[in-house]
Every structure is written in C-alpha cells, then in structure tokens.
Amino acid sequence: MRDGEATAMPTARRAPPPPPPWELLHLVAPFLDAASLAAAYCVSTSWNAAFGADYLWARLCVQHYPAALGLLRLRHLTDTDDQRQCSFSSLSHRRLFALFRSASTGCRALPAPRLAxxxxxxxxxxxxxxxxxxxxxxxxxxxxxxxxxxxxxxxxxxxxxxxxxxxxxxxxxxxxxxxxxxxxxxxxxxxxxxxxxxxxxxxxxxxxxxxxxxxxxxxxxxxxxxxxxxxxxxxxxxxxxxxxxxxxxxxxxxxxxxxxxxxxxxxxxxxxx
Structure with missing residues (x-):
C-alpha cells in the first residue's frame, strides 16, 4: 500500500426486513380493495393463503355483484346423455368476483369498424x-x-x-x-x-x-x-x-x-x- 492512500472499508449490507407476522396479514386484508387484494394474493404462498380467503372475496361480491351469489346455488345439466350435473357451488368467491369483474369491463368499448x-x-x-x-x-x-x-x-x-x-x-x-x-x-x-x-x-x-x-x-x-x-x-x-x-x-x-x-x-x- 502506498503512503497517503486510504484503505476502503467494506460496507455492510443491510439484512432484508423480516416478513410481517402471519397474524398481521389477516388484520390488514379486510381493509383492502379488490385491486390491492388481488395484487397481494400473488406475492407469495403465505400471502396467497391470507389474501385469498373466501370470506374476503365474498364480502366484495356482496358489495359489487350481489346477484352473482345466486349462481352458487344454481344447478344445471352439462351432459344430457348420462345426466351428469354440475353446480357453481365449487366456485370460490374470488373466481366468481373475477368472472363478473371481467364481464363488466370487457363490454365497455366495441372494436373499431373494419370498414372505412x-x-x-x-x-x-x-x-x-x-x-x-x-x-x-x-x-x-x-x-x-x-x-x-x-x-x-x-x-x-x-x-x-x-x-x-x-x-x-x-x-x-x-x-x-x-x-x-x-x-x-x-x-x-x-x-x-x-x-x-x-x-x-x-x-x-x-x-x-x-x-x-x-x-x-x-x-x-x-x-x-x-x-x-x-x-x-x-x-x-x-x-x-x-x-x-x-x-x-x-x-x-x-x-x-x-x-x-x-x-x-x-x-x-x-x-x-
């Protein structure tokens, strides 16, 4: 080392902050809107479980699409040959909300005409x-x-x-x-x-x-x-x-x-x- 040269000291990296406690996720989730709840749902496995809770999305369905809840009790025939039946009862409230949300946003604008x-x-x-x-x-x-x-x-x-x-x-x-x-x-x-x-x-x-x-x-x-x-x-x-x-x-x-x-x-x- 030459005279007059300062030695570079390595800077210590800060450790990433610890994830929020599991209990905190459940306390925050009820205060989120649909967009925030959907974004948080995709963060990690633990967040997926916390923010994908059915009661959270059921609340949003009641607020925005209350008639959609009637589908959960609706049964219809899907195959008349063997009389197999299916119902919407297996559909989660999150998927039900997404279904009606896409319907309400997908029909707002018609495509431009192909004829001029x-x-x-x-x-x-x-x-x-x-x-x-x-x-x-x-x-x-x-x-x-x-x-x-x-x-x-x-x-x-x-x-x-x-x-x-x-x-x-x-x-x-x-x-x-x-x-x-x-x-x-x-x-x-x-x-x-x-x-x-x-x-x-x-x-x-x-x-x-x-x-x-x-x-x-x-x-x-x-x-x-x-x-x-x-x-x-x-x-x-x-x-x-x-x-x-x-x-x-x-x-x-x-x-x-x-x-x-x-x-x-x-x-x-x-x-x-």
Missing amino acids: LADVAFAVDISAAGGESILSFAVAADKTAQVKNAAGLFLFGVDLSDRNAAIGPGEWRVRWTAVRTSIREAPAAVLMMDAKVPAARAAGAIGFGGRGEAGVSARLPVPGCGGGRLEAEVVVELAGEEKLVEKVRLGVMCECRYVSADEGLRYLQHFLL
Whole structure:
C-alpha cells in the first residue's frame, strides 16, 4: 500500500426486513380493495393463503355483484346423455368476483369498424310514382358534408341545388344503396331503402318562406347478429312551389336518434365485407 492512500472499508449490507407476522396479514386484508387484494394474493404462498380467503372475496361480491351469489346455488345439466350435473357451488368467491369483474369491463368499448367511410359510396334514385326518374346521384361517403352539429354521426348532406330538379306534385319514391368501392376487393352493395313518400306528405312540405322538407324512413335489413331496430332515413330539402331539390340528407337512426359513424359502419360491414 502506498503512503497517503486510504484503505476502503467494506460496507455492510443491510439484512432484508423480516416478513410481517402471519397474524398481521389477516388484520390488514379486510381493509383492502379488490385491486390491492388481488395484487397481494400473488406475492407469495403465505400471502396467497391470507389474501385469498373466501370470506374476503365474498364480502366484495356482496358489495359489487350481489346477484352473482345466486349462481352458487344454481344447478344445471352439462351432459344430457348420462345426466351428469354440475353446480357453481365449487366456485370460490374470488373466481366468481373475477368472472363478473371481467364481464363488466370487457363490454365497455366495441372494436373499431373494419370498414372505412373512404371505402363506401351512396347511390340515390328519386323517381315519380310512374317510374320516371326525377333525380339520381352517386357520391363517396367521405366526400359528403356532414350536417352541421352532427359531427361523428352517420348523417350526411348532399348539396344538389345546382341540379334544378323538382319533385312536383304526387307520390314519389326513394331508393338508397350503399356500395363498397375499395379497390382492394370486389364491389359489394346493400339496399338501405326503397320506400314511397306519400303525396300528402310531399304536398305539405313547403311551409312559411317557401321552403320545407319531406322525408321517409324504412327498417334496415337485419344482419346475422341482430340490429333490427336500425332505420335508414332520407330527407329531401325543398324550395318553391315547384319543390326544387336543394339538399338530400342520408342517415341511420336507432330509436329516433342518429347512430354514430362507427355504429353505421359496423352495420354496413356485415353486408359489404
């Protein structure tokens, strides 16, 4: 060792603190919430036994999912051939709580639609009762102007004031078809509406100021997973005694409210994908 050099003294390592007494775990456990109790349950074998006690999770089931406790007395047949029976009585309260917790958190958000507005076009035909065409147009869904204050809804407006098309008197018919236009796949289409607008409704469309609107709605076809409450709606904004078409609004409704764009696309993908 050279002169002037200090000798390095080894530092003593502190011993890890001893685990809490077994009795302390049982005193703390009743004050923990579900997340803390589940985390403590995974620490070690002794903690697993302390924080996995059935009475702790039974208390949480009573607080959050009291109806779930009825499953512990429910019996049902699982195999009709040999009449074997099983029950939920063997299910622990911890597993029962986890089952209902996953159910309540797993259904909050629906997956994003696989179909985009850029892949969809709308084709609309408006014709007189005799079949002669009054107005026809096709427009890309993402190019239509969403109606003011309706951002995020499956509700679109198409300006047709430059067409100089007039509805005129009498009954008329609306046919709306949604078409998949993606270049990556073959075209597909679904008929959204083919409905008549009664002459009486059209006759009373023009009100004070020489403007008004007439609309029609129809139940949408039901996809395999349901959705029978959805309706397609077409509203035609009119002007003057000749009932010149100024704008056509296209939307999908459920129980008198417009659905979101994602809801509408999720519906269309059943038929277009």
